[in-house]
Amino acid sequence: MNVADSAIKSSRGDRLFMLGVYVFLCIALIVVLYPLLYILSASISSPKLVNAGEMWLLPKGITWDGYTLVFQNSKIWSGYLNTIIYTVLGTALNLAVTLPAAYALSRSDFVGRTLFVIIILVTMFFNGGLVPTYLVVKDLHLINTMGALILPVAVSVWNLIVARTFFQTTIPRELQEAAQIDGCTNLKLFVRVVLPLSFPIIAVMALFYGVGHWNSYLPSLLYLNDDAKYPLQMVLRQILVLQEMTAETTGAAISGDIAKAMNSKAETASLLKYAVIVVSTLPIIAVYPFLQRYFVQGVMIGSVKG
Amino acid sequence: MGSYAKTGKLLLAASVGIGLLAGCASNEKKGAASATVNKEGFPIVSEPLTLTLMAPDTGEQDWKKMKVLDVMAEQSNIKLEFRNAPKDSFDTKKNLVFASGEYPDMFYAAGLTTAEQINYGQQGILIPLEKLIEEYAPNFKKILEENPEVRKSITAPDGHIYALPVIDMSQHWYRNPIWYNGDFLKALNITKLPTTTEELYTYLKRVKTEDPNGNGKADEIPLTASNARDVNLRDVRTWLLGSFGVYEDAIYVDDNKTVHYTPLEEGFKQYLTFMNRLWNEDLLDHESFSQTDEQKKAKIQNNQVAMFSNWNAYMSLGGEPSTDDPMYAPVKSDMVDKPVIAENAGITPGAFAISSTNPSPEASMRWADYLYSYEGSLLFSKGPEGILWKYTDEATRTKEYLPIPDGGTDREKYRSTLTPNYGIPAPTINFDDIDKGLKGDFDMWVMKETQTKLLDQGARPPFPTLFLTSEEQTQINSLTSDLNTYVNQMEAKFITGAEPLSNWDKYTATLKKMGAEKMAKIYQGAYDRWASN
Numbered sequence: 004m005n006v007a008d009s010a011i012k013s014s015r016g017d018r019l020f021m022l023g024v025y026v027f028l029c030i031a032l033i034v035v036l037y038p039l040l041y042i043l044s045a046s047i048s049s050p051k052l053v054n055a056g057e058m059w060l061l062p063k064g065i066t067w068d069g070y071t072l073v074f075q076n077s078k079i080w081s082g083y084l085n086t087i088i089y090t091v092l093g094t095a096l097n098l099a100v101t102l103p104a105a106y107a108l109s110r111s112d113f114v115g116r117t118l119f120v121i122i123i124l125v126t127m128f129f130n131g132g133l134v135p136t137y138l139v140v141k142d143l144h145l146i147n148t149m150g151a152l153i154l155p156v157a158v159s160v161w162n163l164i165v166a167r168t169f170f171q172t173t174i175p176r177e178l179q180e181a182a183q184i185d186g187c188t189n190l191k192l193f194v195r196v197v198l199p200l201s202f203p204i205i206a207v208m209a210l211f212y213g214v215g216h217w218n219s220y221l222p223s224l225l226y227l228n229d230d231a232k233y234p235l236q237m238v239l240r241q242i243l244v245l246q247e248m249t250a251e252t253t254g255a256a257i258s259g260d261i262a263k264a265m266n267s268k269a270e271t272a273s274l275l276k277y278a279v280i281v282v283s284t285l286p287i288i289a290v291y292p293f294l295q296r297y298f299v300q301g302v303m304i305g306s307v308k309g
Numbered sequence: 310m311g312s313y314a315k316t317g318k319l320l321l322a323a324s325v326g327i328g329l330l331a332g333c334a335s336n337e338k339k340g341a342a343s344a345t346v347n348k349e350g351f352p353i354v355s356e357p358l359t360l361t362l363m364a365p366d367t368g369e370q371d372w373k374k375m376k377v378l379d380v381m382a383e384q385s386n387i388k389l390e391f392r393n394a395p396k397d398s399f400d401t402k403k404n405l406v407f408a409s410g411e412y413p414d415m416f417y418a419a420g421l422t423t424a425e426q427i428n429y430g431q432q433g434i435l436i437p438l439e440k441l442i443e444e445y446a447p448n449f450k451k452i453l454e455e456n457p458e459v460r461k462s463i464t465a466p467d468g469h470i471y472a473l474p475v476i477d478m479s480q481h482w483y484r485n486p487i488w489y490n491g492d493f494l495k496a497l498n499i500t501k502l503p504t505t506t507e508e509l510y511t512y513l514k515r516v517k518t519e520d521p522n523g524n525g526k527a528d529e530i531p532l533t534a535s536n537a538r539d540v541n542l543r544d545v546r547t548w549l550l551g552s553f554g555v556y557e558d559a560i561y562v563d564d565n566k567t568v569h570y571t572p573l574e575e576g577f578k579q580y581l582t583f584m585n586r587l588w589n590e591d592l593l594d595h596e597s598f599s600q601t602d603e604q605k606k607a608k609i610q611n612n613q614v615a616m617f618s619n620w621n622a623y624m625s626l627g628g629e630p631s632t633d634d635p636m637y638a639p640v641k642s643d644m645v646d647k648p649v650i651a652e653n654a655g656i657t658p659g660a661f662a663i664s665s666t667n668p669s670p671e672a673s674m675r676w677a678d679y680l681y682s683y684e685g686s687l688l689f690s691k692g693p694e695g696i697l698w699k700y701t702d703e704a705t706r707t708k709e710y711l712p713i714p715d716g717g718t719d720r721e722k723y724r725s726t727l728t729p730n731y732g733i734p735a736p737t738i739n740f741d742d743i744d745k746g747l748k749g750d751f752d753m754w755v756m757k758e759t760q761t762k763l764l765d766q767g768a769r770p771p772f773p774t775l776f777l778t779s780e781e782q783t784q785i786n787s788l789t790s791d792l793n794t795y796v797n798q799m800e801a802k803f804i805t806g807a808e809p810l811s812n813w814d815k816y817t818a819t820l821k822k823m824g825a826e827k828m829a830k831i832y833q834g835a836y837d838r839w840a841s842n
Contacts, residue, residue: 050603051607051610051611052607053607054601054603054604054606054607055604055607055608055610055611056604056607078368133405134405134408134409137405137408137409138408138409138410141409141410141411146411147392224394224395224398224401224402225401225402225405228391228392228393228394229391230366230393230395237395240395240397241368241395241397242368244397244398262485262620262621262624263620263721265732266620266624267719267721267722268367268368268732269602269603273603
């Protein structure tokens, strides 16, 4: 019972409304929670029962084979390590580029600000497309290097705009002028005054970028040739897609060897896939609650006040 | 070293020239290359050579550690560097590589479509191989001489050969066969398999009503299919369409050399009618259009399904290979005297190609040619002798399997660590001799089933492997995707009854408007060209 409830008796309509809200939230909770629980349960259930649709909420025919296979699979672990490297380095670079740029663009005394903003905004709506981007990456000699996954995505315009709006609206211009009058340089102003006041946006940017790096697979698909450099999502994708391919490939003009190979792959994949999903999403799920506070705050800043 | 570098530069210059002057350039460059490339025997090159190779990677293997490639590198003196892409996204990567201008020296198991071969061949990215075959590929040349239809099928309309094929004359299946669940046959006391569509219907009906799995529940599914990767009913369709006198896949040629567009044929309508009847009486799994392959498999493993398609029955049923589950013998309808049966043409084009930036096309051709010899094909399909197999009598090429090393249980899995030819359409030819002595009882039984139920009943390839000219290809490309989408949708609608069969005329009229007849005409032209060659 909160204060409002005890002070003023809520009307029947109010209570009905609240009931509706709770019912709606419960449904939303179930919708969000069910897939997570399902995957968790499926990862320790016998694949046969999962595929037959007999396992629908709680684990059935419990087996740890999936996890055993995951822990034995060296590709998954090298993928894990690579993903951590890409995420940490990539996010660090993202922050190092986005925050100063956003701050500079937020200053109304920055000469040519509108021009720069326009130029940057244009890239949000028009981009080179897949092949030209590939050619650029190739000509920068980034093909098959880790840099290919980090450098081309060093800044996201969307995040840049969100951060700029934050700086514009949250850090009072007067505060900056005061610092300047005390003899503060622009760099010091940014590092000593602005950044310490901007923790929410830093956290939000880190989360946005970090999740992006963690989940990305397309750049690695396009730019990497060496599977020792594949991130986890790429390994995961290979396991999941290969199993779907069995039906397609065992048709015309395929030898018995291929059919047998595909069949044994599918068997492994059905054991492995849910366990891999759990292992690969767990870190993000674990980090999320701690950053979520800032997440909501940051989004509000960007959208409402902007 | 100095002279090698100079030769390399000459070669480079020559191969760049190929892009511009395909025909003439190859003559000039031969003089430069023959100094280092041996025309026969090993090593292929006297000075070490490194080439890059692009191939689809199925996931678990490590190409750098394959015994077969080590053996090959050692005896040929050619070292390989890999620019592989995962098999599931290989096509995307392949197109990017072609667009990027930085090509691997060789494409291996690349599945280059005929359209890609013409396109990239005429742009000069893939070099013509016929002269190289003449001089540097004795094994492949012999195959072409013995099988003129192979040459016809891999030669582009401009007269060039841009890629070497996979040749497998011992794999006859056009699609996965359908298998009967042997337990159900036994439970229903069936000794003679259905031979007509009516008998088939009766059998399926009995499965539905007489509880052959004996669990007291009416949970039997007479016939099932899956929707994996939009293939829908593909395997089932192939075999049942034959009962109504037409071949599967949009295009086929009849015995009078007339090309037909299958979805327009009367037989297709009869097939839809039959399937619709199975659907209405719940004899065709109602999840056929929505379930995944694994869901289908789960039902089969649960002993609920009477008929299903797969490479071998045990792959769906689980357990050991068993001769108790017979192969489906195509049945006939009232429309025809006997069912038509599709056979695999045995040639898959586009398995191996050489790019214009390759420093030594001659050496590359010799490297590939080895894969078309008995020894090379054996090495790449079974691994080196003494690991998974050994000769019991080398003179007659008879072999036996050795126990799987390191206490493994899965022979295929172990094989995948030895050789790249695992799960990809690699350039090679399959000789009968390769499996001599290695075939088990089950393999022999499957061969016999194939022989008696399909080959002896007059199976033939519905349409030869052939090339379209680039104009034809452009037209076909624009027609196919719309037509396929429409046909797939309508097939499902007709079968499930969402669209009554009385709308057949409307459907054929739409197909004609969309260019179905034009498509048949284009293929007719290509076929006539192929036949007259």
